[in-house]
Each structure stands twice: as C-alpha cells, then as structure tokens.
Amino acid sequence: MSSAVESTTHDDAIVDYEAWKTQRRAAVTAPLGNLALVLTHWSPAGVPAVSDAEAxxxxxxxxxxxxxxxxxxxxxxPQEGYRIWRQDSPANQAFEQIESYEYDPAWVIPGRFELVDEQRVVPFEHIRDAGATRSLPVSGDLVFELDGTEYRFAAFDTNHDGHASLQLVFGDTTNGRESYGAGRFLFLDHPGASGDLAPGDSIPITIDFNRAIVPPCGFSNQMNCPLPPLQNRLPVPLRAGEKRVRFADGFSI
Structure with missing residues (x-):
C-alpha cells in the first residue's frame, strides 16, 4: 500500500513538473517574455526620461x-530607462526549447529560513555592470543540508507573480557544461512575509530545485541579471530544473 501511494505521489509530481515546463515556455515566448526583449536603454543619472517618440x-x-x-x-x-519588446525578435524566432533535467525527488530538500535582519542588504554583482555590485535586500538565509554538509544561501526579497518571494541566485558545477554558465534562479514563497518572525527566528521551508530556471539573461543579452555570490555556489553538480536555452544552429544572443 505504501509503495502504491509513493508511486502515485511521484507520478503526480512528474505531471506537475511537465505542466510547469509548459507554463515556462509560454511565459518566455509571451509578448513581454524574456525572448521578446530587444533593447534596454538607460539615460545618464539625473537626466529626465526620453520621450515615447524618441524611445x-x-x-x-x-x-x-x-x-x-x-x-x-x-x-x-535616480536613473531613468526603458525597454523595447518585440514578439518577432530574432531570439523568439530562433528559440527551440529550454533544455531541462528529468524530475528528481532527491532535489526536493527540507530546509529552513532564518530571519537575520529585516533591513539587511547584500551586494550582488550583475552580469552587465562590469564587476560593480548592487545592494539587494536579503532579510534572511536559506539553510539546508546536502550529503551531510550544511549550506547557508543568501536569497533576496522580491515580488514574484504578485506575491512576496525569495529569489535564490545560485551556481553549481554544471554551470557552463550542462547548465547556463552564469548560474540559475529559484523562486520560493517568502516564509517571513507575514511579519510573524523576529530576527533570529527560523521557519521550515521546502526547497524544490526541480523548479530552478535559466535567468532572463539566458534568453536576451539586454537583461542585467544578478550573479551568484560565493556563498551561493555549490561545489557539486545540481542536476535538477532547467539547464539552458537551445536556439537554432548559428544563433546566439
């Protein structure tokens, strides 16, 4: 009986995973999906935004x-900028698929979120900032264990799909070989969003690395993605979630 239940649960998880992959494809190919971005422009600091006609x-x-x-x-x-999105972008036309690993329940890991300081910020280097860093709000740490080793990752506070989330930017030894070279993202519901936690408190959280995604900069070179800080780099391969974007032969972003 237990084996049958486990099999059903695993089958359901695979169905959910395949549905999630379908949703991801729809999102990145949408009119404002990552593949549609053809231009990001920033005016000099303190200069008013350009007109719609000029943009x-x-x-x-x-x-x-x-x-x-x-x-x-x-x-x-303050710095004003704008973006231009085109569904007929070269990237959209050349896009074939997001390569992904098979679903693996071993990468659904129990952990905890530790609220450190609601006002804490951590410097993150971004891919288009030539080594400079931008401070992002990191109110707590994701703590989990893997093969007997405890890891403490910084995940910054953000709003994703309309609700408070943690955005984990991480790297592992598959980057540049099997998966996107600059690392991957993972979004989790923010367990401290209710305000019930005080600094020093922790709460259990499930970290499903099967939902790891290729960052927007893997779809468009007009995106400016944060890079994994040193503490967010696993010294082992994490074979779960999305690997990289596959375009038609001869195309690169």
Missing part, C-alpha cells in the same frame, strides 16, 4: 515600450 524611433508599431527606474551605482542618483 520608439526605428521600431515597428507593434513594439511594446515599458519604463524602468533604478539608482545609479556611482552617484546614487
């Missing part, structure tokens, strides 16, 4: 314009 110059009528804001790394002043 759209040379783009087809059906291109989508969105606005961005950030803090300039050097001056700390």
């Amino acid at each position: 759209r110059a040379g783009q087809p009528e059906d291109a989508v314009l969105t606005r961005l804001q950030r803090t300039d790394i050097d001056s700390g002043e």
Whole structure:
C-alpha cells in the first residue's frame, strides 16, 4: 500500500513538473517574455526620461515600450530607462526549447529560513555592470543540508507573480557544461512575509530545485541579471530544473 501511494505521489509530481515546463515556455515566448526583449536603454543619472517618440524611433508599431527606474551605482542618483519588446525578435524566432533535467525527488530538500535582519542588504554583482555590485535586500538565509554538509544561501526579497518571494541566485558545477554558465534562479514563497518572525527566528521551508530556471539573461543579452555570490555556489553538480536555452544552429544572443 505504501509503495502504491509513493508511486502515485511521484507520478503526480512528474505531471506537475511537465505542466510547469509548459507554463515556462509560454511565459518566455509571451509578448513581454524574456525572448521578446530587444533593447534596454538607460539615460545618464539625473537626466529626465526620453520621450515615447524618441524611445520608439526605428521600431515597428507593434513594439511594446515599458519604463524602468533604478539608482545609479556611482552617484546614487535616480536613473531613468526603458525597454523595447518585440514578439518577432530574432531570439523568439530562433528559440527551440529550454533544455531541462528529468524530475528528481532527491532535489526536493527540507530546509529552513532564518530571519537575520529585516533591513539587511547584500551586494550582488550583475552580469552587465562590469564587476560593480548592487545592494539587494536579503532579510534572511536559506539553510539546508546536502550529503551531510550544511549550506547557508543568501536569497533576496522580491515580488514574484504578485506575491512576496525569495529569489535564490545560485551556481553549481554544471554551470557552463550542462547548465547556463552564469548560474540559475529559484523562486520560493517568502516564509517571513507575514511579519510573524523576529530576527533570529527560523521557519521550515521546502526547497524544490526541480523548479530552478535559466535567468532572463539566458534568453536576451539586454537583461542585467544578478550573479551568484560565493556563498551561493555549490561545489557539486545540481542536476535538477532547467539547464539552458537551445536556439537554432548559428544563433546566439
């Protein structure tokens, strides 16, 4: 009886995993999906945003314009930016699939979230910032054990799919060989979002690495993704989740 239940649970997990992969493909190929991004532009710090007409110059009528804001790394002043999205982008046309590992229940790992300090920030290097870092809010750590070794990963606070989340940026020894070279992302529901935790408290959390994804910068070179800090790099292969993006022969982002 126990074996039958375990088999059913495993089969259900595989069905859920395949559905998740289908949803991921739909998301990255959507009108504002990662593959559609053809341009990210930032005005100099302190300079007003360019007009819609200037931003759209040379783009087809059906291109989508969105606005961005950030803090300039050097001056700390506000910086205005915009993005252009086109569903007929070269990347979308050349896209074939997101290569993924088979579902593996061994990579559904029990762990805990430890609230360290609600106001803590940690510097993250970003792929397009030439080695400079941007401070991101990391209110706590993800702590888990793997083959007898405890790991403590920094996951920053963000909003994902409309709710409070933890975004884990991690690396492992498959990067650049089997999986995307700059590391991968994993989003988890933020267990401290309710405000019931105080610094020093911890709460159990399940870390399902089968939901690890290729970062947006693996789909478009106009994305500026955070890179895994040293403490978030596993010295072993993590063969779960997405591997990398496969494009038609001869195409590269």
